Amino acid sequence: MSTNIAFIGFGGVGQALARLLKERKSSLSSNYGFESKIVAVTDVMKGSIYHPEGLDVDQLLHVVEETGKVEDYPQTPGLIRGWDSFETIKKSNADVIVEVTFTDVETGQPAIDHIRSAFENKKSVVTTNKGPVALAYNALAKLAEENGVFWGFEGTVMSGTPALRMPVTTLAGNEITEIKGILNGTTNYILTEMEKGKSYEEALEKAQSLGYAEADPTSDVEGYDARYKTAILANYLMGAPLDANEIYCEGITEMTMDKVKDSVDNDKKWKLLSRITRQEDGTVTASVQPELVDVDDPLAGVTGATNAILYECDLSGPILLTGAGAGLTETGYSLLIDIIHFHRQSALTKIEGG
Ligand SMILES: NC(=O)C1=CN([C@@H]2O[C@H](COP(=O)(O)OP(=O)(O)OC[C@H]3O[C@@H](n4cnc5c(N)ncnc54)[C@H](OP(=O)(O)O)[C@@H]3O)[C@@H](O)[C@H]2O)C=CC1
Numbered sequence: 001m002s003t004n005i006a007f008i009g010f011g012g013v014g015q016a017l018a019r020l021l022k023e024r025k026s027s028l029s030s031n032y033g034f035e036s037k038i039v040a041v042t043d044v045m046k047g048s049i050y051h052p053e054g055l056d057v058d059q060l061l062h063v064v065e066e067t068g069k070v071e072d073y074p075q076t077p078g079l080i081r082g083w084d085s086f087e088t089i090k091k092s093n094a095d096v097i098v099e100v101t102f103t104d105v106e107t108g109q110p111a112i113d114h115i116r117s118a119f120e121n122k123k124s125v126v127t128t129n130k131g132p133v134a135l136a137y138n139a140l141a142k143l144a145e146e147n148g149v150f151w152g153f154e155g156t157v158m159s160g161t162p163a164l165r166m167p168v169t170t171l172a173g174n175e176i177t178e179i180k181g182i183l184n185g186t187t188n189y190i191l192t193e194m195e196k197g198k199s200y201e202e203a204l205e206k207a208q209s210l211g212y213a214e215a216d217p218t219s220d221v222e223g224y225d226a227r228y229k230t231a232i233l234a235n236y237l238m239g240a241p242l243d244a245n246e247i248y249c250e251g252i253t254e255m256t257m258d259k260v261k262d263s264v265d266n267d268k269k270w271k272l273l274s275r276i277t278r279q280e281d282g283t284v285t286a287s288v289q290p291e292l293v294d295v296d297d298p299l300a301g302v303t304g305a306t307n308a309i310l311y312e313c314d315l316s317g318p319i320l321l322t323g324a325g326a327g328l329t330e331t332g333y334s335l336l337i338d339i340i341h342f343h344r345q346s347a348l349t350k351i352e353g354g
């Protein structure tokens, strides 16, 4: 059976996933027995289209590239235009909603309401939007379970690098006592470029043009994006109901060329580090701030938009995972990982249900 997919938001990451679904169509079918159709796309400025039989992905990507509007998709019998995000979630025949609107660091909206509405309408969700997971993880996970639907959010931390599923599945049985990492690609890119002599402003501009930065890059440079990811790790991996706003947070806006040069001259590097620690009394504390690391520390060698995360595990010892932390294809890929897991889980449910 084919899976129907609807996109809420169709910016860089959404388009990257659409491209991957098209390019990997035949290997997804032969390797996993996975078939899919994109039935709807809804976006604020680009407009909205829905076809219950599926859209032509080549044409969809072509019109967005040419005119910037999905609404310029050619009229075909049965095509509906103009549905907003909630109409698309409720009225379309989608099985999976891909929530890829911008991350709002204050409220997590409208993404939280999108996901809630999807679950209430028995639709599964995959998302890279950090707001709902950082601010409403417990409530939304419960709602997904009550409605028997899947919720995937692998890309919310370290894009397509499996920072969430790997510890839960492969490191199962360990107790994770501390997590430390570089969790924001934009700021790591800026710090690396400053080490090479580029100004803060130039480096930020380049990070924006490469698709690493948030729609409002304040979120990256002030550390709010890393704080959200830190909250996700604390809640999801360490079972600590830590509110993102309780996490001490300091960004890199005060970083100067002199400070960066000084660190390099002293065999050290500035890194925006997230730390989550289980204290002896069982409580969990967390922080995000620039820290100086020795040049021979494994985290010092993590440059550009690459991220890294170190899990201190009581049985296996420390495990270091490093990979892309941002990027359109990488983040689109994280959604593909979630969709493959959705497909596997649906197949298992069918087998168990007879
Ligand atoms: N880029 C990256 O490397 C990574 C991104 N993420 C997250 O993935 C998500 C998507 O990122 P990205 O594609 O780069 O961001 P973009 O800003 O390129 O895309 C977001 C899209 O969502 C649309 N949108 C905003 N509000 C609504 C709404 N209410 N209904 C429908 N559409 C809406 C925007 O419309 P318009 O512009 O037309 O107003 C825009 O097209 C973000 O939450 C981001 O934090 C996570 C990991 C890495």
Ligand SMILES: N[C@@H](CC=O)C(=O)O
Residues within 6 Å of the ligand: 156, 158, 159, 183, 184, 185, 186, 187, 212, 213, 214, 220, 225, 325, 326, 327
């Ligand atoms: N803006 C973020 C994108 C991924 O979450 C980053 O730079 O890491």
